[in-house]
Amino acid sequence: xxxxxxxxxxxxxxxxxxxxxxxxxxxxxxxxxxxxxxxxxxxxxxxxxxxxxxxxxxxxxxxxxxxxxxxxxxxxxxxxxxxxxxxxxxxxxxxxxxxxxxxxxxxxxxxxxxxxxxxxxxxxxxxxxxxxxxxxxxxxxxxxxxxxxxxxxxxxxxxxxxxxxxxxxxxxxxxxxxxxxxxxxxxxxxxxxxxxxxxxxxxxxxxxxxxxxxxxxxxxxxxxxxxxxxxxxxxxxxxxxxxxxxxxx
Ligand code: G
Ligand code: G
Ligand code: MN
Ligand code: NA
Numbered sequence: 001x002x003x004x005x006x007x008x009x010x011x012x013x014x015x016x017x018x019x020x021x022x023x024x025x026x027x028x029x030x031x032x033x034x035x036x037x038x039x040x041x042x043x044x045x046x047x048x049x050x051x052x053x054x055x056x057x058x059x060x061x062x063x064x065x066x067x068x069x070x071x072x073x074x075x076x077x078x079x080x081x082x083x084x085x086x087x088x089x090x091x092x093x094x095x096x097x098x099x100x101x102x103x104x105x106x107x108x109x110x111x112x113x114x115x116x117x118x119x120x121x122x123x124x125x126x127x128x129x130x131x132x133x134x135x136x137x138x139x140x141x142x143x144x145x146x147x148x149x150x151x152x153x154x155x156x157x158x159x160x161x162x163x164x165x166x167x168x169x170x171x172x173x174x175x176x177x178x179x180x181x182x183x184x185x186x187x188x189x190x191x192x193x194x195x196x197x198x199x200x201x202x203x204x205x206x207x208x209x210x211x212x213x214x215x216x217x218x219x220x221x222x223x224x225x226x227x228x229x230x231x232x233x234x235x236x237x238x239x240x241x242x243x244x245x246x247x248x249x
Pocket of ligand 1: 054
């Protein structure tokens, strides 16, 4: 069967799994929040990575319900976690363009018992910029206390002037720039420019794809205090993460 046919009802059959990657304070290494990342446990194909099925879900429109399912799991999972960490959930362009989004997101958040202030929604620059209604939607979500992060920042739309008017709270520095941090001066220059820009606009920055302590040190020196990456943890089931954090001295 085609992937798209199998994807219909995958959530209802319990085949979608939500993993979490810690977002840590780079000075202490302690988690302040978690990014929710979906996986599809297909009965025959095995574990299907999001890059193989999110584009299909986006094309067919299935992404709307899948996205709400991931949000529901993420909010319910995080509601009971001690220390009140936030959870960061990816939102696809198609979701942002659907008029019922705000209503449906708020209903899911209320049902879960998670405070709206503990939810971050990640959108890409192009998803915001391509569709005028996207901006209004983000304003409305923020008016309810939900924070907005720009995912993969620096890889998309490039008008910095435009950015200054976007209703966002956090810039996520794309991992391609972090990867160049302990290599070329150019890579460091881009990361530094994003961090300076965020400071001026009073936005938080989160560095993605941190794999070395050298990158961590460089980010701290540049003024970025928060990040995620394989150096700290790959995406894992929440119960596994909480057990290993409980083991910490
Ligand atoms: O977890 P991984 O690195 O394989 O994720 C690959 C891509 O899939 C990333 O760009 C990530 O943003 C996207 N992705 C993961 N989970 C979700 C989700 O729940 N919704 C959407 N829209 N994208 C997701
Ligand atoms: O586009 P988005 O930022 O949502 O994508 C997150 C993706 O990045 C996930 O697929 C996740 O598995 C992956 N990822 C997380 N940490 C690292 C890392 O340290 N290195 C690399 N190469 N990928 C990472
Ligand atoms: Mn993301
Ligand atoms: Na990203």
